[in-house]
Amino acid sequence: MAFLPTTREEMLEQGFEQVDFVYVNGDAYVDHPSFGCAIITRVLQAYGYSCAILAQPDWHKDEEFLQFGEPRLGFLVSAGNIDSMVNHYSVNKRRRDHDAYSDEGIMGKRPDRPTIVYTQILKRLFPNKPVLIGGIEASLRRLSHYDYWDDKVRRSILMDSQADLLMYGMGENTIVEVADALNSGLEAKDLCYIRGTVWKTKSLEYLSDYIMLPSFEEVKNDKYTYAKSFHIQHENIDAIAAKTLVEPYDGWYVVQNQPPLPLTQDEMDFTYSLPYERTFHPKYKYIPAIEEVQFSIVSNRGCFGSCAFCAITHHQGRVISSRSVESVVEEAKSITKLPNFKGYIHDVGGPSANFSKEACNKQREFGACKNKECLHPKPCNNLIVDHSHYLDMLRAVRSLPNIKKVFIRSGIRYDYLMYDKSDEFFDELVKYHISGQLKVAPEHISAAVLDKMGKPRKELYLKFVDKFKQKNEEFGMKQFIVPYLMSSHPGSDLNAAIELACYLKKIHYTPKQVQDFYPTPGTPATCMYYTGLDPKTMRPVYVAKTYEEKAMQRALMQFTYPKNYDLVYKALKKAGRLDLVGNSPKCLIPYRKGNGYSKNNFNGNKRSEYKRGRKA
Known part of the structure; x- marks a missing residue:
């Protein structure tokens, strides 16, 4: 074709x-x-x-x-x-x-x-x-x-x-x-x-059973009203539970119909069975975006995680659609026939790789709950933790001829993994599906920030890290966790950023790249950033908005870098934490004399001190 x-x-x-x-x-x-x-x-x-x-x-x-x-x-x-x-x-x-x-x-x-x-x-x-x-x-x-x-x-x-x-x-x-x-x-x-369409009209004469949102003029001129309107929209993203939404404009109404129904397994299989060329059109020299996906397989859609900074639920919904094992295997076979295939499947996953089934038995029939999350602040009593379907996919793909290794790179929900009473998936993840480093997303350490992010508390992440180490020792593997971390998310002030820096000091890790919170349409965190309000509770949320404070929060995550010294010192001084400047093991940065660094503060070797600070 x-x-x-x-x-x-x-x-x-x-x-x-x-x-x-x-x-x-x-x-x-x-x-x-x-x-x-x-x-x-x-x-x-x-x-x-x-x-x-x-x-x-x-x-x-x-x-x-x-x-x-x-x-x-x-x-x-x-x-x-x-x-x-x-x-x-x-x-x-x-x-x-x-x-x-x-x-x-x-x-x-x-x-x-x-x-x-x-x-x-x-x-x-x-x-x-x-x-x-x-x-x-x-x-x-x-x-x-x-x-x-x-x-x-x-x-x-x-x-x-x-x-x-x-x-x-x-x-x-x-x-x-x-x-x-x-x-x-x-x-x-x-x-x-x-379903899944938005249209405009001058009359609502034939429309029924809808929610009238505040008008555009109202949300434009009042942040409280904006937050209330966003919360209503966020409550109506499920295909079954959502109602039609209407937003008035000057002389017009914009009408959002109910979201499209999640694809069934047969529909998902059909979509991915179509005759794709699996590469860019020959008129181009090279499209860099193909690099990460050419040898990857999408196995699911949707996400019942609660990440406030992510727009996946606003776009794909919370109910998982998943492919059959047979469909994934057929795509894997087609990948092995590509001329530049080297034997490695780069990924089998989706927005969250290990979500391969609905969160509970009620979702397909009744939809996702409007006022309750599946995983946050704690797992719902109805949550079914089941990796069996995903395991079947991975086992089938890695058993194919010409496939040397199947990696998982699209992101593991470590909290969902930790809630699994069986270690079967954890064992096989460690033994077969990591390329030396496993990327996971604790995002932060501060409880106040994690609550606004919709992420689990740090205690669960620390238990995951310990278990990951134990599994690697058990199977004779030397693999490492690379944590994704975010600065300046709503709820994060300098004290929270310092708490994260102290944790990084404790584990001797400096992230090579730092992701500053990026406000994009469709996320609760963006609503918080703009309004200073949590749309769920309508309570105030601290937001770092100045370039200087965001730069300080970023610098604190990379406090071992000499170029960040001035910003880190300024942040610690502003927060009243100059106790973290000095020679003791708890300190983030050493004392500085004039424009240089004291050799005594670095044990005579500034370079080796910074090298140790970057060790993963």
């Missing part, structure tokens, strides 16, 4: 005078099931609809958008696999110089907010043809939202782009239903009944 056409010449060569849909994408064209463009277009193709791919068009040239002519049914627009603003800017709002989703990593192949830019161009050039938007950028901006880069509340992207319809969440079933409706002769304005 060939790549889908990316130029008019390729379209004609494949026998199409006109395609049903033109998919306009902010990423380069990669036909791999880790890329939303590939999934949506291959699903449409499987249902008999033809598609052309307009990847990274030059938005300054109308002719690029005109090259395929007018599609029979409409245009599909996506910014790409990640939000364009995250792709373009660091957390400090500095322009990045590398784009993993563009040819040779070259930055500048798409505009900021391409969903809006592309859609407005298409509406101007093809005023009578439907333009439908989707993908992560549209999904997480489907209602009014705080925008970190503009530092203000923006309207629904449906209003800003003037698209005819927005599709949110994982869209296989949604896009087929939309395509069938358009194919039957319905107009885009009539597609107001489909």
Whole structure:
């Protein structure tokens, strides 16, 4: 099966005078099931609809958008696999110089907010043809939202782009239903009944059983109202338990229908059985984003974790969809046939690798609880901890010919693992599925910060670390934990950052990279960052917002670096913790004389002291 056409010449060569849909994408064209463009277009193709791919068009040239002519049914627009603003800017709002989703990593192949830019161009050039938007950028901006880069509340992207319809969440079933409706002769304005869509209207005459949210003007002008509105939205992300949401605008209503139902196992298997080329289009030299996923397998979707800084639940929902063992094995077999395969499957997993079943028996029928999390602040009494299906997948894949090793790199929920009464998965994880280092995400040590993150307390993480060491000794392995840690998350003040630094001192570990909290649409933590309120309780939350304090929190996590000395000293002084400056073992940094360091404070060897501090 060939790549889908990316130029008019390729379209004609494949026998199409006109395609049903033109998919306009902010990423380069990669036909791999880790890329939303590939999934949506291959699903449409499987249902008999033809598609052309307009990847990274030059938005300054109308002719690029005109090259395929007018599609029979409409245009599909996506910014790409990640939000364009995250792709373009660091957390400090500095322009990045590398784009993993563009040819040779070259930055500048798409505009900021391409969903809006592309859609407005298409509406101007093809005023009578439907333009439908989707993908992560549209999904997480489907209602009014705080925008970190503009530092203000923006309207629904449906209003800003003037698209005819927005599709949110994982869209296989949604896009087929939309395509069938358009194919039957319905107009885009009539597609107001489909799950996983957002539409606008001037009248609610025919709408019933909905929740009226505060208006855009209200949430824009009042942070308390914004937090209340966000909490209502967050309570209505489950496909079964959610209600229709309505957000008023000046003269309009934006209506969010119920989320799409989680895919069944058969539907998941179907999606990943489609004839993907599993690489980028040959017109490109190299797309860096393929590197991490070409030899990886997506085994599940959704996440019932409670991480406040993550938008997965807002996009994919809390109910897990999982593939069959047979489906995963077939994909693994296809990977072994790729010419550059070296025998290593890089990952089998999803948002949380070891979530392969619903959290409890009630979720498929009744949905996820609105006012209760599955894992936080403690595991629900109804939680079923079961790694058996995931184990079956891993065992089947690693037993295949030509496969040397199967790694798990997409992230293990260590709390869920620790709640398992059986050590069977833990044993096999240590023996077979780690490439020397296991990356896990405690994120912090401070109880106050972890509570705002929706993460388990440090005691559970420390028990996990001890058990991991014991398992490695038991099986004669020398493997290490690499903890993901975050600075400046809402709830983290200098005292919390110092507490984390003291823990890092105790374990003789300095993270090579530090992730500063990045406020992105669709997360409770972003709501906290903007409003200073916890949307669950409406109580105040401490937020580090100044560049200086965020820099100090980052520096404290890397207190062993000489370049961070001044910031660390300033942070300790500001927090009244100069007891941590000096020669004693508990101190984070030594005394400094003038512009240099005292040799006595480093036992005569500054370099070796810092080297020991970085030891994992």
